[in-house]
Amino acid sequence: MMRALVLLALASPALAEPVVPVFTEETAVSGLATSFEGDWEYMVGGGVAAFDCSGDGKPELFLSGGAGTSALYLNRSPVGGALAFERTGALEMEAVLGAYPLDVDSDGEMDLVILRLGENRVMRGLGDCRFDPADWGFDGGDAWSTAFAAIWERGQDWPTLAIGNYVDRKEEAFPWGSCTDNWLHRPEGRGFAPPIPLTPSFCALSMIFTDWNRSGQWALRVSNDREYYKGGQEQMWHLEPGAAPRLYSEQEGWKRLRIWGMGIAAADVNRDGYQDYFLTSMADNKLQFLKDPASGLPDYADLAFKSGVTAHRPYTGGDFKPSTAWHPQFADVNNDGWLDLFVAKGNVAKMPDFAALDPNNLLLGRPDGTFVEAGDRAGVASMGIARGAQVVDLNLDGLLDLVVVNRWEPAQVWRQTGASGGNWVQVRLEQDGVNRDAIGAVVEIRRGEVVERHEVVSGGGHASGGMGWLHFGLGAETAAEMRVIWPDGGAGDWLELPEGTFQILRPDGEPMGWAPG
Amino acid sequence: MTLHRRTLLALPFLVLARPALAADRAEVSREVLLMWHRLILELVRHTATYVPPVAARAFAYIGITAHEALATGNPRLVSLAGQVNGLTGVPARTESDLDAPCVLHAALQVAVRELFANTGPTGQRAMEAMGRRMGERAGAGIGAGVMERSVAHGQAVARHILAWSREDGGAVIENMGFPMEYTPGTRPQDWVPTNLIRLQQAPLLPQWATCRPFAIPTADACDAPPPPAYDEAAGSEFHSHALEVYETARGLTDEQKLIARFWSDDPMLTPTPAGHWIAIVLQIAERDALPVELVSSTLAKLGVAQADAFISCWSTKFRYNLLRPVTYIRRHIDPSWEPLLITPPFPEYTSGHSTQSGAASTVLAAMLGEDFAFDDETHVDEGLPVRRFPSFAAAAEEAAISRLYGGIHFRFGNEAGLAQGRQVGAYAAALRTEA
Numbered sequence: 001m002m003r004a005l006v007l008l009a010l011a012s013p014a015l016a017e018p019v020v021p022v023f024t025e026e027t028a029v030s031g032l033a034t035s036f037e038g039d040w041e042y043m044v045g046g047g048v049a050a051f052d053c054s055g056d057g058k059p060e061l062f063l064s065g066g067a068g069t070s071a072l073y074l075n076r077s078p079v080g081g082a083l084a085f086e087r088t089g090a091l092e093m094e095a096v097l098g099a100y101p102l103d104v105d106s107d108g109e110m111d112l113v114i115l116r117l118g119e120n121r122v123m124r125g126l127g128d129c130r131f132d133p134a135d136w137g138f139d140g141g142d143a144w145s146t147a148f149a150a151i152w153e154r155g156q157d158w159p160t161l162a163i164g165n166y167v168d169r170k171e172e173a174f175p176w177g178s179c180t181d182n183w184l185h186r187p188e189g190r191g192f193a194p195p196i197p198l199t200p201s202f203c204a205l206s207m208i209f210t211d212w213n214r215s216g217q218w219a220l221r222v223s224n225d226r227e228y229y230k231g232g233q234e235q236m237w238h239l240e241p242g243a244a245p246r247l248y249s250e251q252e253g254w255k256r257l258r259i260w261g262m263g264i265a266a267a268d269v270n271r272d273g274y275q276d277y278f279l280t281s282m283a284d285n286k287l288q289f290l291k292d293p294a295s296g297l298p299d300y301a302d303l304a305f306k307s308g309v310t311a312h313r314p315y316t317g318g319d320f321k322p323s324t325a326w327h328p329q330f331a332d333v334n335n336d337g338w339l340d341l342f343v344a345k346g347n348v349a350k351m352p353d354f355a356a357l358d359p360n361n362l363l364l365g366r367p368d369g370t371f372v373e374a375g376d377r378a379g380v381a382s383m384g385i386a387r388g389a390q391v392v393d394l395n396l397d398g399l400l401d402l403v404v405v406n407r408w409e410p411a412q413v414w415r416q417t418g419a420s421g422g423n424w425v426q427v428r429l430e431q432d433g434v435n436r437d438a439i440g441a442v443v444e445i446r447r448g449e450v451v452e453r454h455e456v457v458s459g460g461g462h463a464s465g466g467m468g469w470l471h472f473g474l475g476a477e478t479a480a481e482m483r484v485i486w487p488d489g490g491a492g493d494w495l496e497l498p499e500g501t502f503q504i505l506r507p508d509g510e511p512m513g514w515a516p517g
Numbered sequence: 518m519t520l521h522r523r524t525l526l527a528l529p530f531l532v533l534a535r536p537a538l539a540a541d542r543a544e545v546s547r548e549v550l551l552m553w554h555r556l557i558l559e560l561v562r563h564t565a566t567y568v569p570p571v572a573a574r575a576f577a578y579i580g581i582t583a584h585e586a587l588a589t590g591n592p593r594l595v596s597l598a599g600q601v602n603g604l605t606g607v608p609a610r611t612e613s614d615l616d617a618p619c620v621l622h623a624a625l626q627v628a629v630r631e632l633f634a635n636t637g638p639t640g641q642r643a644m645e646a647m648g649r650r651m652g653e654r655a656g657a658g659i660g661a662g663v664m665e666r667s668v669a670h671g672q673a674v675a676r677h678i679l680a681w682s683r684e685d686g687g688a689v690i691e692n693m694g695f696p697m698e699y700t701p702g703t704r705p706q707d708w709v710p711t712n713l714i715r716l717q718q719a720p721l722l723p724q725w726a727t728c729r730p731f732a733i734p735t736a737d738a739c740d741a742p743p744p745p746a747y748d749e750a751a752g753s754e755f756h757s758h759a760l761e762v763y764e765t766a767r768g769l770t771d772e773q774k775l776i777a778r779f780w781s782d783d784p785m786l787t788p789t790p791a792g793h794w795i796a797i798v799l800q801i802a803e804r805d806a807l808p809v810e811l812v813s814s815t816l817a818k819l820g821v822a823q824a825d826a827f828i829s830c831w832s833t834k835f836r837y838n839l840l841r842p843v844t845y846i847r848r849h850i851d852p853s854w855e856p857l858l859i860t861p862p863f864p865e866y867t868s869g870h871s872t873q874s875g876a877a878s879t880v881l882a883a884m885l886g887e888d889f890a891f892d893d894e895t896h897v898d899e900g901l902p903v904r905r906f907p908s909f910a911a912a913a914e915e916a917a918i919s920r921l922y923g924g925i926h927f928r929f930g931n932e933a934g935l936a937q938g939r940q941v942g943a944y945a946a947a948l949r950t951e952a
Contacts, residue, residue: 039638040638040639040642043638043639167639172642172643172646173556173643173646173647173650174555174556174559174643175639175642175643176559176562176563176639177898226785226786227563227637227639228639230898230899230900231898231899231900258786282565283693283714283715283716284714284715284716302713303713304713304715305713305714305715306713310714310715312714312715312716313716320692320697321691321692322565322692322693322716348637348638349637349638350638351565351635351637351638352634352635353564353565353566353635353690353693354565
């Protein structure tokens with residue numbers, strides 16, 4: 001009855017404000033008990049990876065522990081019920097800053113790329129949430145690794161990994177200007193070639209592959225921390241098959257932007273068919289829209305102010321100094337069909353010019369393109385010193401839940417417990433052969449007269465990534481009209497997917513319904 | 518500038534007959550002074566509240582601290598107590614055998630720790646590392662008792678300066694210098710925000726002119742004349758100035774673009790405009806091996822001049838509250854116009870860069886010579902080339918015109934700023950630092 005009422009209300013033009021989702025924090029009883037520890041060398045990072053390694057469809061959580069110990073938690077939550085996790089002995093290691101799930105060898109078992117202070121590691125999934133160090137020629141290096149993105153380059157049967165590195169941690173008195181090289185690990189047989197330095201590098205804290213101009217040729221966006229670079233800026237790299245990486249230049253329309261870049265979230269917010277980018281920083285954050293897609297120029301307008309997502313200072317808690325933002329993620333948390341934005345917030349470390357009490361943001365999208373803050377009303381305005389996060393359906397009830405990694409305090413987890421603001425559908429892409437999870441695909445969903453494009457990526461955020469069900473809110477629609485542009489460029493048929501269902505989509509067949517439990 | 522010229526200028530310091538050990542210790546003092554300043558230039562960049570006026574204030578207090586620390590043990594140097602506003606006599610040495618590098622290091626360490634207390638964890642770590650390194654360097658070969666007494670004296674000098682600094686009205690900066698609330702003016706010529714950064718919808722530090730100045734008697738002692746009468750009519754003087762900005766921007770040469778970027782000195786991305794001039798002094802000091810006393814007195818006067826320049830300039834800015842070129846041009850000439858540089862978030866008249874450059878060049882010409890040629894490699898790390906100047910005045914004039922090239926100031930704002938700064942600089946240059 002409650003759900004029906006909400007849907008009726010959605011249909012009413014008089015309702016201008018989005019439905020505020022209700023989250024209940026279940027940290028204390030969830031079984032999660034990992035903090036992101038450490039001093040200066042752990043002021044960045046603090047990621048979480050959400051992925052299913054047990055085969056039950058529910059995402060497990062891997063939490064980085066910084067100077068402490070990382071941990072993999074099996075998801076024991078009943079469908080639609082309270083969140084429950086069981087710590088395993090797998091993947092316990094120190095100096096972990098973040099992690100991203102990726103089925104590197106396309107064997108159907110999820111692997112995990114682990115970013116560390118020191119040597120990075122690729123852990124091969126063996127099934128049943130067991131992992132071994134992978135023997136794929138991966139050179140983990142010795143750096144302060146803080147960003148990750150992956151793509152299967154055209155014609156390759158092995159992924160290309162981009163890893164972003166931070167400051168030379170051995171520099172004490174003059175660390176500024178000491179950004180170390182980012183790396184591009186390209187395939188070599190069934191393994192990785194020695195990494196190519198992505199010079200110049202400017203202390204990357206987030207990376208994402210994106211088909212920004214819908215050319216089919218994905219580029220690598222890098223968000224950099226201006227605190228440490230000299231002569232740096234935000235970057236985007238051409239990545240053409242067989243060619244050396246090449247930076248987009250001013251002559252090509254790239255505009256210099258220098259921010260404390262900490263995280264990237266990409267989504268088709270304005271439903272123009274092109275990806276928009278939210279870049280986290282300190283004080284004002286950025287929301288970039290492509291100015292003129294027809295021009296072919298990567299020239300973006302910052303519409304954060306106009307859209308109400310500057311998120312530049314705390315909105316509750318009494319501390320009004322500028323904010324420090326880390327992991328951003330677009331998701332439709334209230335299922336009303338409009339993308340919302342979560343931003344994890346937290347002081348770097350005792351920086352008195354910035355807010356000490358810095359609540360996470362939950363910005364709810366509205367049909368007019370603006371967003372309204374609802375973190376406090378939704379119950380997720382934590383004052384923990386947040387870093388990484390994932391907005392993900394942990395108990396497979398169609399309502400997105402939330403996990404946030406905090407510095408020096410245990411990670412927090414919230415279950416969405418209120419009534420849904422609309423319908424939903426969740427899909428998982430699956431293809432045979434290489435790249436089984438179809439990284440580099442695009443899911444298109446028709447929204448009335450327009451089509452919203454969702455890029456399937458591994459990367460972005462802040463040291464945090466997920467792999468598994470792709471969640472779409474539908475509002476009052478009872479079915480999703482959807483199709484997939486697969487990584488090879490082939491477009492699937494338009495499909496009618498009924499609301500409230502989980503669907504496995506393959507390039508060569510009908511959607512396959514799936515039910516949890 | 519020739520070596521001969523430099524030698525003459527440095528003569529008051531060089532004629533001191535020092536035993537070999539004293540000369541060695543002077544070299545250590547010079548190293549301590551330069552290394553701490555090298556770090557300070559980074560801390561200014563990496564401390565969020567260190568917008569240009571605030572940075573200039575810190576440079577002034579640190580420069581005075583270093584000069585006073587040295588002056589307490591050197592009869593050839595004159596204290597600034599009683600010369601700059603509100604500074605009373607610094608603690609005198611109670612022992613005769615103090616070591617100058619240890620005194621200087623201790624004074625700088627205390628001053629830097631307080632003035633940059635708000636810097637981030639990396640800055641804190643760097644300050645600690647510098648404290649260790651310079652402490653070891655200054656203390657090498659010095660007896661424990663002498664070192665202890667020297668450190669105590671240096672700390673006492675710094676604490677005296679810091680106590681004075683806390684009462685000047687500029688010690689606490691909140692919200693990165695932007696008021697939480699601001700009501701814009703209603704006249705057509707009034708400044709309005711020029712960007713879409715939420716924090717910058719109010720102007721930077723509108724109360725800065727209420728800070729206690731150092732050498733000028735009051736904030737408005739060197740005020741600029743009014744700007745040209747505001748007028749929106751084509752052909753009017755004001756419109757012509759705006760048209761000049763617009764047309765200059767359309768025809769910028771590569772050299773003009775380079776000049777605009779070279780002097781842009783954006784806060785949080787560079788050591789700020791005041792730090793640029795400090796960097797010039799450090800480069801000259803290293804290149805020419807200037808004696809520590811000359812370097813410290815130059816840095817003190819330069820800091821005073823630049824801090825006062827910002828106070829004076831901000832007094833003028835908020836007296837006239839004039840809009841920026843981008844606002845006028847978009848309203849009356851070309852709605853889609855974009856300047857080369859990002860327009861700073863405060864009123865146009867007078868130009869802050871021009872004012873502080875005028876002040877800086879006046880002091881440096883007085884200290885090192887009118888025709889002192891130098892290379893400026895401040896932004897080599899940023900990928901910008903070295904620029905060579907025949908004099909400090911020429912550098913200041915280029916800094917001023919750079920704001921026109923950048924599209925963020927009218928010519929009259931630059932020219933009036935330079936003149937205003939030269940007046941301010943004359944006060945600082947008149948301070949006596951040598952006996």
